[in-house]
Amino acid sequence: xxxxxxxxxxxxxAALVAGKALAAPKxxxxxxxxxxxxxxxxxxxxxxxxxxxxxxQAVARAEKLQGQLNxxxxxxxxxxLAKARAGGISGPFAGVPFLIxxxxxxxxxxxxxxxxxxxxxxxxxxxxxxxxxxxxxxLITIGKSATPEYGFLPTTEPVATGLTxxxxxxxxxxxxxxxxxxxxxxxxxxxxxxxxxxxxxxRIPASNCGLFGLKPSRGRMIGTRMETDIRDIGAExxxxxxxxxxxxxxxxxxxxxxxAQLPPVGFVTGPGKRRLRIGVLVxxxxxxxxxxxxxxxxxxxxxxxxxxxxxxxYTHLPFDGGQFIQDFLLYWANGAMNLxxxxxxxxxxxxxxxxxxxFSLGMVELARKAGPQALAEALxxxxxxxxxxxxxxxxxxxxxxxSPVLSSPAPKLGxxxxxxxxxxxxxxxxxxxxxxxxxxxxxxxxMSVPLSWTDAGLPVGSxxxxxxxxxRTLFELAYQLEAAQPWAHRIPPIHA
Numbered sequence: 055x056x057x058x059x060x061x062x063x064x065x066x067x068a069a070l071v072a073g074k075a076l077a078a079p080k081x082x083x084x085x086x087x088x089x090x091x092x093x094x095x096x097x098x099x100x101x102x103x104x105x106x107x108x109x110x111q112a113v114a115r116a117e118k119l120q121g122q123l124n125x126x127x128x129x130x131x132x133x134x135l136a137k138a139r140a141g142g143i144s145g146p147f148a149g150v151p152f153l154i155x156x157x158x159x160x161x162x163x164x165x166x167x168x169x170x171x172x173x174x175x176x177x178x179x180x181x182x183x184x185x186x187x188x189x190x191x192x193l194i195t196i197g198k199s200a201t202p203e204y205g206f207l208p209t210t211e212p213v214a215t216g217l218t219x220x221x222x223x224x225x226x227x228x229x230x231x232x233x234x235x236x237x238x239x240x241x242x243x244x245x246x247x248x249x250x251x252x253x254x255x256x257r258i259p260a261s262n263c264g265l266f267g268l269k270p271s272r273g274r275m276i277g278t279r280m281e282t283d284i285r286d287i288g289a290e291x292x293x294x295x296x297x298x299x300x301x302x303x304x305x306x307x308x309x310x311x312x313x314a315q316l317p318p319v320g321f322v323t324g325p326g327k328r329r330l331r332i333g334v335l336v337x338x339x340x341x342x343x344x345x346x347x348x349x350x351x352x353x354x355x356x357x358x359x360x361x362x363x364x365x366x367x368y369t370h371l372p373f374d375g376g377q378f379i380q381d382f383l384l385y386w387a388n389g390a391m392n393l394x395x396x397x398x399x400x401x402x403x404x405x406x407x408x409x410x411x412x413f414s415l416g417m418v419e420l421a422r423k424a425g426p427q428a429l430a431e432a433l434x435x436x437x438x439x440x441x442x443x444x445x446x447x448x449x450x451x452x453x454x455x456x457s458p459v460l461s462s463p464a465p466k467l468g469x470x471x472x473x474x475x476x477x478x479x480x481x482x483x484x485x486x487x488x489x490x491x492x493x494x495x496x497x498x499x500x501m502s503v504p505l506s507w508t509d510a511g512l513p514v515g516s517x518x519x520x521x522x523x524x525x526r527t528l529f530e531l532a533y534q535l536e537a538a539q540p541w542a543h544r545i546p547p548i549h550a
Contacts, residue, residue, distance in 0.1 A: 086542035088550070090296040091150045091245040091303075095192070098149040105149025109138040109194055112151035115243040115550035116196065122548055123219045125228075125237040127156050128163050128198040137194055145192025146306065152193035153247040155235055156201050158185055158290075168201040168212040168231075171397055171409045183277040184290050187307045188248065199247060200234030203411050203472060204393060206386070208258045208460075208487050210234060211471040213411050219467070220262060221546035222512055226464040229259030236263040236293050242550035246299045252288040253386065254459070254490025257502040260293050261459035261515025264504045264544060266300055266532065267293045271522045272497025273315035275307055282315075284436050287494035295542050297532045298323070304525065316523045325537065326530030331365045332356075332518075333450060335457035338488030339375035344461040348514055351506035352458050355516040358505065359456065362538060369455065371492075372446040373439045379484050381432035381439075382491045383420075388429050390417035416476030436495050443496040447521045454527060455519050457489050459502045463512040489517060499525045503532055504541045511547075 089097065097103045113131045120126055134151065143149055154160045157167055159178035166172030188195070200210050200218045210218035210233025218233045220226040221241040228237045232249035236259035239247050249256045251269040260267025269289045273281050280286075290307070294300045301322045310318035334356045336343065343349060356366050371378075394414075397405045407415065421429070446452065468474070470482055493500040499522070502515035520527050536542075 086295055087545055088242045088295075089245065090294065090542070091147055091299045092296065094150050094245055095147045105138040105141070105143055105194065106135070108149050109134050109151050109196065112196055112244050116238070119241055119243060119548065119550060122224065123221060123237050123241060124216055125200050125218050125234040125243070126153070126197045127166065127168070127200045127215045127234065130163055130195060130197045133162065134194050134196040143192050143194070145190055146302065148192030150193050150246070151196050151244045152188060153197055153199040153235055153238055153244055154185060154188070154195050155232055155248050155250060156198040157205050157231070157250060158182060158248070160185060160195060160198065163198055165198075166214065167204050168210075168214055169203040169410065170214045171405065173214070184275055184307060187276050191303070191306050196244070199232070199238060201232065202230045203414055204390075205231035205250070205252055205255055206390065206414055206417070207231065207470065207472060208254060208483065209465070209467075209470050210259075211467060213472060217467050220464055221548040222264065223464070223510070224548060225466055226512065227262060227467055227470065229262035229464065231255040232259045232293060236260060236265055236267075239263070239265055239293050239295060240546055241548060246292050246294040246303065248290075249293045250288055250290045251494065253382070253494050254487055256289070256291060256293060257459050257490055257500060257515065257517060258487070260502040260504070261513065262464040264507070264513030264541060264546070265293045265295060266297055266501065266503060267291070268300055268304070268501035268525070268528060268532075269493060269499060270304065270308070270525060271316060271499045274309065274523075274525070276309050279309065279313065279315060284433065284440055284495050284497070286497075289494070297529065297536050301529050304529075319526045319529075322526055322529035322533070324530070325534035326527070329363045329365065330453040330527070330531065331367070331451050332359055333369035333452040333455040334366050335369055335371065335455055335489075337370065337375075338458070338461050338485065339371070339379040340485060340488055341375060342461070342485065342488075344458045345463070347463055347508045348458045348461060351514040351516060352456065355456055355505050358535070358539060362534060366456075367450070369450060369452070372442040375488065377435060378439050378492065379488060381435050382495065383480065383484065384424055384429060384432045385436065387417035387421040387424070390414050391421035394418045411472040413472040413474070413476060413479055439492065440496045443492055443498065444521055453520065454531060457517050457519070459489060459515040459517040461486050461488055463508050463514050493519055496522065498522045499528055501528050501532060503535050505535060505539055507544070
């Protein structure tokens with residue numbers, strides 16, 4: 055979770071505080087059937103529509119699709135409509151409807167973390183400074199979006215709230231842990247939605263749902279000044295249909311005040327002119343090839359980059375990927391064990407299946423059996439892997455590395471869900487999610503760009519990563535890819 059500090063509150067960009075509109079780049083063509091957040095905000099400013107109309111439309115679309123897709127776990131429609139009706143909303147995105155993922159507190163709504171353990175959660179009375187920044191930007195939150203239990207799984211199928219379905223194929227996973235947000239944006243309910251990423255949780259649902267999703271660097275965003283090492287693997291941002299929405303909200307929520315860990319990027323408004331040297335990674339962390347449709351998408355993205363004048367060169371992970379995945383799983387399991395300990399203090403007993411899901415309990419047992427010495431050794435190796443990742447770029451003169459986001463397109467619901475036998479599920483996850491966690495350990499930025507679709511119509515994202523602090527390079531490349539191979543006009547079969 056993002057820490058709330060007075061310094062973080064003071065770090066909001068001047069444009070946000072002043073409520074000024076950001077100068078927006080022209081959208082890629084062909085156009086989306088729905089306005090993105092930038093266009094919607096412009097229409098509201100010009101009087102072509104009102105904030106109330108924008109929120110009413112979003113609420114109507116949510117009510118229409120919720121039964122089919124199950125992406126909202128706590129609606130806030132009445133309060134959102136009242137806020138829009140009252141007027142007086144300021145900020146660059148004034149009046150644009152929005153969703154907050156149900157892993158972060160939002161004042162007036164309970165945070166249930168996709169878990170049975172949160173069934174009696176009370177409404178939050180405070181919220182992180184990062185979430186404040188969305189309110190200050192003028193976004194109107196219409197509810198909380200679905201997430202797997204405590205964000206542990208790369209699919210949104212929690213026992214507590216049920217299956218969140220992919221609008222491209224409702225029998226498929228939406229991804230996780232920001233699955234509810236991704237579904238709402240992909241289906242046209244809201245133009246952009248909050249997401250966060252502790253091992254791929256922005257990039258995975260973006261890939262599965264045909265969206266753009268960028269995970270920022272460690273210490274980049276408001277409220278993260280105390281996040282300095284591999285123990286801080288989470289990152290906050292959004293999922294969107296357009297690059298400009300992501301870039302604008304990035305500029306509005308990055309820490310740009312005195313004492314920020316990284317020099318601010320600002321609002322990136324278009325492609326860069328520099329031709330990049332791009333490493334192309336094919337094998338996942340286990341050293342295995344992805345499924346053929348993913349391999350074809352990766353090769354197609356490499357061909358596109360070469361056609362745009364970039365220099366591409368095939369490469370391999372600079373460390374033992376199989377050991378890395380095992381170490382990351384143990385680190386992840388240790389987080390589950392700490393959570394279970396905290397819950398035990400609240401409920402007066404060790405959590406059981408009425409409190410936590412089988413996969414969560416399996417991770418608790420994995421960490422308990424491994425013991426603190428095994429965790430210490432894993433953390434030591436993960437630190438070494440982080441350094442190897444960082445030196446990978448200068449040693450090969452790479453600006454960016456291209457890889458798949460996942461080893462396969464969106465799996466069928468249930469294949470990587472929380473009720474699968476723990477050993478079976480762990481083996482499947484190690485194979486499926488073998489590309490994304492390194493960027494969380496390294497604190498590096500990475501983005502999923504929707505460049506490919508399978509013959510069956512499923513999106514397949516291409517992932518681009520860079521060294522810590524190099525979000526500008528990624529945004530500039532994303533604009534170039536958006537113009538060269540647009541995606542905003544694509545509509546899933548289930549849509550608003």
